[in-house]
Amino acid sequence: MKEATLQAKSQVVEEIKEKISNSQSIVLVDYRGLNVEQLTKLRSEYRKAGVDYKVYKNSMMRFAFKDSGLEGFNEYLKGPNAIAFGIDDPVAAAKITAEFAKDNDKLEIKAGIVDGKIIDVAGVKDLAELPPREVLIAQALGGLNAPIQGFANVLQGTIRGLAIVLNQIAEKQQTA
The missing domain is CATH 3.30.70.1730 (Ribosomal protein L10, N-terminal RNA-binding domain)
Incomplete structure (x- = not known):
């Protein structure tokens, strides 16, 4: 026993x-x-x-x-x-x-x-x-994605600015 x-x-x-x-x-x-x-x-x-x-x-x-x-x-x-x-x-x-x-x-x-x-x-x-594991992973991936998004926004802003300047030059030449 x-x-x-x-x-x-x-x-x-x-x-x-x-x-x-x-x-x-x-x-x-x-x-x-x-x-x-x-x-x-x-x-x-x-x-x-x-x-x-x-x-x-x-x-x-x-x-x-x-x-x-x-x-x-x-x-x-x-x-x-x-x-x-x-x-x-x-x-x-x-x-x-x-x-x-x-x-x-x-x-x-x-x-x-x-x-x-x-x-x-x-x-x-x-x-x-x-937070739960899934949220932590999403936050980490979001943190990795943020610089890429920022870079894309800067490029987009530069292109937008260039388009505006070119449009203004074109308008000046049309009025002149």
């Missing part, structure tokens, strides 16, 4: 480690005080955004974070915790959590991880303020 229990715990730790390595971001929350309806709504929001939300035993998470080289994260693993793994979008888990916490003060953001760096509550909230 003891061997089976040890094997089951080992599998849970491996599952957590895999999720840590596959995640672009992680957000740790204290969910105490949320009712079933609120938790269902939160889980639904996470699911829509491709965020994996789970409740694990702190002891299992401690082993997984230590094995993943993130043992500094273990200081946040006190009390009941749930963890949101942002698989596809590094901002989604933080954004959904922060938005939900605004309306539900019982949900407490504890910490997060982005790009292998542990961030505090303020860092998670800052991450939540970032």
Whole structure:
């Protein structure tokens, strides 16, 4: 019996480690005080955004974070915790959590991880303020496109100015 229990715990730790390595971001929350309806709504929001939300035993998470080289994260693993793994979008888990916490003060953001760096509550909230990935890409492309557009406008203005000057010269010659 003891061997089976040890094997089951080992599998849970491996599952957590895999999720840590596959995640672009992680957000740790204290969910105490949320009712079933609120938790269902939160889980639904996470699911829509491709965020994996789970409740694990702190002891299992401690082993997984230590094995993943993130043992500094273990200081946040006190009390009941749930963890949101942002698989596809590094901002989604933080954004959904922060938005939900605004309306539900019982949900407490504890910490997060982005790009292998542990961030505090303020860092998670800052991450939540970032626009979605698509908007950031559009802004970057817009920034790259702006000099080209400016150059085209300058050329167009020069050609327009030349046309006006030539038109004025033609009008002067017609009147003379």
